[in-house]
Amino acid sequence: MQLALKKGILFVLSGPSGAGKNTLLNAVLEKVPEVHYSVSATTRPSRPGEINGRNYFFISPERFQQGIEAGEFLEWTEFCGHYYGTPRRFIDERLAEGKSVIMDVDIRGAAQIKSQLPEVVSVFLLPPNMAVLHQRLVGRASEEEEAIRRRLEKALCEVQALTDYDYVIVNEDLDLAVERMKAIIIAERQRVTRIDCQRIMDQVLGGMLE
């Protein structure tokens, strides 16, 4: 029996670039079907193969600006001249249906979300060590040496934010990291504060009254 939650749970995943957030996220989405991916909105042009409404909601800068003013984003940021934001409605609807949502977001975004949704579950993903992170970044052939150095510096800075999160996972082994993320999802669904206790009591005591 799946316990009746008052509402779904939002899980946010942060961590330095190269820690393996996307790989973990995709593995979790595959293995935990009751969790949904939060689709972001962006003003950047779509790339070949990207599907509107699945990878991103591709919208115009004007529409994005309008969204900011109307408070439509749970968090938003600007990166390399493009805007990225998390549509509040998309998430609110799923949570209201009792579904859980997972997303990756940077540290600033996670803090913005926490201030609006204190019941969010935040997870920080760490690479086993920065040397491995360096290797992973170098492995992305597209990156220049200077860009890598900057990313590493940013990563170092980001690691300090760890203590603002609820959970930490060290991504030494993907299977283990997935198992731990899954455990966090299962455990959070058993939390008394998230559960509709009256409904459970009715259910449990129901057999007595029949």
Added chain:
Amino acid sequence: MQLALKKGILFVLSGPSGAGKNTLLNAVLEKVPEVHYSVSATTRPSRPGEINGRNYFFISPERFQQGIEAGEFLEWTEFCGHYYGTPRRFIDERLAEGKSVIMDVDIRGAAQIKSQLPEVVSVFLLPPNMAVLHQRLVGRASEEEEAIRRRLEKALCEVQALTDYDYVIVNEDLDLAVERMKAIIIAERQRVTRIDCQRIMDQVLGGMLE
């Protein structure tokens, strides 16, 4: 990599009689070897097959009284003329070694423990419904009808205590209940507040400094 905890975690399991606490506990101890069982002290005589220091620490009423006065018990109670208590030292030693401990304890005992160790993780186990609980109790041939009625009334009362706990598990299916308890144990070991963050940062950043 097992994250370095500041100290081990104490898990307490409560729930109405017949909910299946012992079965769950034994399955968890078997499947999660890094978790240890907390051995209680009691003044009741040992039964055939029971081993001192494994099932219980069998001690005299005088020794128990002395323990109460010296504050040696994390919680204690009297039941059917015998005393039962949780030796604080046994648990403190294991937690200091970074090991986790699990135990079953009644609602009053759980509250006593929480007041002394606020970082305890409390789990409430529920039968899927009281009708099943009734069947399980009747299944114990040793019980009289009147004793069953009293136990059910007590169980009804206990279910109300649910909201004082951190987690709830409905024991509809033992394998699922074990998986959920295991998830709670794994998740709690990833909690940032329980982790030695400085040690992790040194580890993660270590690769950068070499």
